[in-house]
Amino acid sequence: MPSRAAINGSRNSGRYQWIKLNQILLRTIKMKKIILDVDTGVDDAIAIMLGIGDPTIEIIGITTVTGNVGVDRAFENSCRIVRYFGQEQKIPVYYGARENLFERSVRAFEVHGEDGLNGMLPDLSYNNTKRPAITWLIEQIKKFPNEITFVGTAPITNLALAVKLAPEIIPLIKEVILMTGAFEFPGNVTSTAEFNAYADPIALQIILDTGFQSLKLIGLDVTTKVLLSQESINKIQDPETCDFLLALTSNYRKLYQRLYNLNGCAMHDPLALGIAIDASFCGFEHVQVSMELKGEHTYGQTVLNRHTKNKNALVATSVETERVINYLVSQLNRLKIVKTKREITKLH
Numbered sequence: 574m575p576s577r578a579a580i581n582g583s584r585n586s587g588r589y590q591w592i593k594l595n596q597i598l599l600r601t602i603k604m605k606k607i608i609l610d611v612d613t614g615v616d617d618a619i620a621i622m623l624g625i626g627d628p629t630i631e632i633i634g635i636t637t638v639t640g641n642v643g644v645d646r647a648f649e650n651s652c653r654i655v656r657y658f659g660q661e662q663k664i665p666v667y668y669g670a671r672e673n674l675f676e677r678s679v680r681a682f683e684v685h686g687e688d689g690l691n692g693m694l695p696d697l698s699y700n701n702t703k704r705p706a707i708t709w710l711i712e713q714i715k716k717f718p719n720e721i722t723f724v725g726t727a728p729i730t731n732l733a734l735a736v737k738l739a740p741e742i743i744p745l746i747k748e749v750i751l752m753t754g755a756f757e758f759p760g761n762v763t764s765t766a767e768f769n770a771y772a773d774p775i776a777l778q779i780i781l782d783t784g785f786q787s788l789k790l791i792g793l794d795v796t797t798k799v800l801l802s803q804e805s806i807n808k809i810q811d812p813e814t815c816d817f818l819l820a821l822t823s824n825y826r827k828l829y830q831r832l833y834n835l836n837g838c839a840m841h842d843p844l845a846l847g848i849a850i851d852a853s854f855c856g857f858e859h860v861q862v863s864m865e866l867k868g869e870h871t872y873g874q875t876v877l878n879r880h881t882k883n884k885n886a887l888v889a890t891s892v893e894t895e896r897v898i899n900y901l902v903s904q905l906n907r908l909k910i911v912k913t914k915r916e917i918t919k920l921h
């Protein structure tokens with residue numbers, strides 16, 4: 574008869590092997606390499622958090638651009654979020670285009686606050702090196718041909734510049750997924766234009782003309798249906814992460830309540846990253862999309878055409894709202910805030 578120690582040893586060894594097997598499986602599954610292109614306001618920050626939380630993807634880097642806020646702030650905010658969750662050694666942040674290709678300046682301070690994160694992270698001076706985003710982007714796409722999914726949740730200036738500078742990368746990108754556009758839904762900057770499309774419609778037209786292997790557009794038609802409510806955030810078990818998310822989204826949720834009488838704020842950017850992980854969250858239609866670049870009242874509109882053979886994009890037309898929110902909350906539940914004492918002092 575084997576001794577208790579031997580049985581325990583055998584159990585422990587079995588458990589150890591099970592954990593090892595899971596780790597190996599996870600590494601095998603975690604093959605999806607993602608570059609996240611952001612203009613970090615509130616929902617970009619939550620997309621970054623989702624990317625950190627989901628163990629099945631690898632965010633190989635974050636590129637930043639002027640959009641909701643200027644690129645300096647977008648860069649700083651992204652660095653802070655990555656650092657706040659202890660990922661600064663794993664997820665590098667790069668500094669992208671200061672100017673959009675279109676000269677009209679548009680920001681989203683009403684939604685995201687002057688600093689993009691509604692004053693939620695302390696104003697610490699980090700020694701973040703401002704490594705250039707566009708050259709890094711080109712290098713990575715060449716280094717990992719047909720492996721990289723590019724997820725853009727901002728005006729698409731960085732990728733447009735990259736494909737103009739190095740068109741040889743175009744067939745090497747596995748997939749491009751963009752939070753952009755309002756197709757059969759009103760705009761959120763003008764009555765017809767969505768923010769990311771409006772902020773740089775010339776860049777978006779370049780992307781639409783490029784001919785990627787796969788281009789998915791996740792517009793307001795679906796993102797406005799995915800609402801993160803206080804009740805959903807309260808399901809997050811780690812009290813610090815829960816409090817952080819409640820505070821981060823507070824103004825944003827109030828704005829949705831005031832403007833639209835809705836309980837919860839739209840998860841535009843997390844949905845785009847979610848599609849990179851599980852495309853079945855949305856239904857898609859293969860269509861042609863063109864940018865309105867001349868209209869006095871319709872500038873920046875994403876114009877959808879079903880009546881042509883020249884299709885250039887898959888546009889999201891439906892979304893499984895509850896499944897997306899459950900997924901988002903489950904991944905955010907994995908997060909743990911990592912702070913230094915100095916940061917805690919500054920927060921209070």
Ligand SMILES: [Ca+2]
Nearest residue numbers: 612617726727
């Ligand atoms: Ca964004």
